[in-house]
Amino acid sequence: MKRILVTGASKGIGFETVLALCRQGCSVLALSRDATGLSRLQDAVRAEQGEGRLATFQSDLLQLDTIPLLNWVNEEGRLDAVVNNAGLLISKPFSELTPADWQESFSVNLFGAVSLIQTLLPFLKQSAPAHIVNIGSMGGFQGSSKFPGLSAYSASKAALANLTECLAEEFKIWRIAVNCLALGAVQTEMLETAFPGYQAPLKKEEMGGFVAWFALNGGQVFNGKILPVSVSTP
Numbered sequence: 001m002k003r004i005l006v007t008g009a010s011k012g013i014g015f016e017t018v019l020a021l022c023r024q025g026c027s028v029l030a031l032s033r034d035a036t037g038l039s040r041l042q043d044a045v046r047a048e049q050g051e052g053r054l055a056t057f058q059s060d061l062l063q064l065d066t067i068p069l070l071n072w073v074n075e076e077g078r079l080d081a082v083v084n085n086a087g088l089l090i091s092k093p094f095s096e097l098t099p100a101d102w103q104e105s106f107s108v109n110l111f112g113a114v115s116l117i118q119t120l121l122p123f124l125k126q127s128a129p130a131h132i133v134n135i136g137s138m139g140g141f142q143g144s145s146k147f148p149g150l151s152a153y154s155a156s157k158a159a160l161a162n163l164t165e166c167l168a169e170e171f172k173i174w175r176i177a178v179n180c181l182a183l184g185a186v187q188t189e190m191l192e193t194a195f196p197g198y199q200a201p202l203k204k205e206e207m208g209g210f211v212a213w214f215a216l217n218g219g220q221v222f223n224g225k226i227l228p229v230s231v232s233t234p
């Protein structure tokens with residue numbers, strides 16, 4: 001049984017990723033701020049009556065109490081993968097973005113992943129081969145189409161992609177693979193905020209299924225890669 005931690009699991013792609021991992025018999029720790037979303041996730045996993053196990057942890061990634069996290073990992077005895085999926089999108093023209101907007105975007109999209117990886121690194125080393133999956137965006141992918149209003153979001157995702165390459169190099173001696181999935185449009189609340197009325201070609205269930213598959217299998221064949229996972233622009 002694989003042990004996997006997923007952030008941003010109360011809704012959207014993270015929710016579906018956790019569901020797909022549990023469906024495949026994994027033991028998952030799902031982290032988010034919204035208790036109602038996490039309890040809906042518990043209900044969905046229970047309804048499927050599969051072999052997977054779900055523990056939820058209600059917390060803001062930016063004020064993370066690491067003790068419950070570390071307790072979970074200690075009880076499970078290993079940690080095979082971490083999916084840094086939690087994300088924040090502030091859609092505003094560049095001239096209106098405040099320092100607080102920039103701070104918040106980088107805090108959730110980059111620093112949240114940084115501190116979580118630092119906290120979990122000793123366990124990932126013990127569990128090797130292990131896999132860190134950073135959920136990036138096509139907005140942060142070099143040379144991709146860019147859209148007005150998304151500079152803070154896209155720049156923070158570009159930083160996450162770069163971090164991925166750096167950590168892959170640094171962690172390869174411990175057999176911890178680090179990859180970034182640069183997602184294209186998926187129908188979620190976040191997409192509706194960024195592109196009101198736009199109909200994405202992918203459902204969150206489809207992308208969640210892919211992210212779960214990649215977390216389990218991608219580390220064997222990719223390391224340090226920023227992979228565009230997109231069928232459309234945006």
Ligand SMILES: NC(=O)c1ccc[n+]([C@@H]2O[C@H](COP(=O)([O-])OP(=O)(O)OC[C@H]3O[C@@H](n4cnc5c(N)ncnc54)[C@H](OP(=O)(O)O)[C@@H]3O)[C@@H](O)[C@H]2O)c1
Nearest residue numbers: 008009010012013032033034061086087183185186188190
């Ligand atoms: N949908 C798309 O088209 C698309 C495209 C490219 C990339 N992505 C990326 O895919 C990931 C998932 O996006 P989504 O579309 O599923 O978005 P979503 O529906 O808005 O979900 C975002 C998730 O992140 C969590 N989150 C946000 N801030 C958090 C914080 N401070 N602490 C803990 N959790 C936090 C939210 O949970 P709580 O509010 O409960 O904390 C929520 O579960 C994001 O990283 C996003 O940037 C999405």
